[in-house]
Amino acid sequence: MVVVAEIEARIRSNLEPTSCEVTAISEEDRKYSVAIVSHIFEGMPLLKRHRMVNDLFKEELLSGDIHALTIVANPP
């Protein structure tokens, strides 16, 4: 079981976001939404940004603990 706080903590400790918002779209269906603003994303293609976020939760996504992660990832 994954909780919103855990998702947020992992993002904060890895991506140095200036803002980070995590929402459970449906806890039951294990769908979460993350909106991240970080300097790390400057000049980075959209696919790479999403992959970077996905990689943080690779195990959970593959195991099904997280079914879907809706991602908005932008530089400031």
Next chain:
Amino acid sequence: MVFFFPSFFFHNHDRELSCKKLSKAFIYIKKIHKMRSVSSLKEYSSLKEEAGNGLGLVVHFSASWCEPCKNVRSMLEGYLSQYNQKVLFAEVDADLVTDVCEAENVECVPFIAFFRTSLRERAQERVADVVGGKLDHLEMNLVSLYGNGHDTRESFPDLNEYLKYLTSRKGVVAFITGTPSRPRCGFTGRLVEIFYELGIKFIYYDVWASDEVCEGLKKYSEWPTYPQVYVDGELIGGYDICSQLKESGELKAILKH
């Protein structure tokens, strides 16, 4: 095709046996290449049972008075030889065989239902529908569900080669859960809606059809979820990225449309 057998090749008994085998072969070939006409629920059940041996099945519900049905029939007949021994094609006259229409919950013509042998049940599973005579949707589903007739998994040396082939096919290739007309996940449904809205032509692969592909492609692409959208073998992204690219007005260009 004419066979000539000089009479001295056979004793009478051998000739009879050979002719019987030949006749059966002809019947078999004719049967496979022909559009099946279904005239009863019993016949329909037998057809589905026959297709349950690893084949696909396409059923065209039509009517004699229906003009678009002629175009559908003509198009499907054009695919008979390509999908020989892989897909069965059948036609049901909706006016005459009402119990089959009721069994399949079909209420209009033309209506084309697509079936696949289910991995899990060894029975025909209905996986896609085309309502009306949309020939482009008809073609999309045929190619997406049954390939080109000879590009099955077994014809590739390993999974990676197969995945490379699948992702590199011409145009936009979307790996989705379910099909456009029968999506199994909200993200798949929403992705398809974006494509339709922008007039983006695509083919799909239903990852539910193969656990090997479903799990293998995640590793191949280093992308852990579905849908996954490809152009020229390159991963574009999932629903989120396509949605954001649509909002920014870049999606059609990136999909080379």
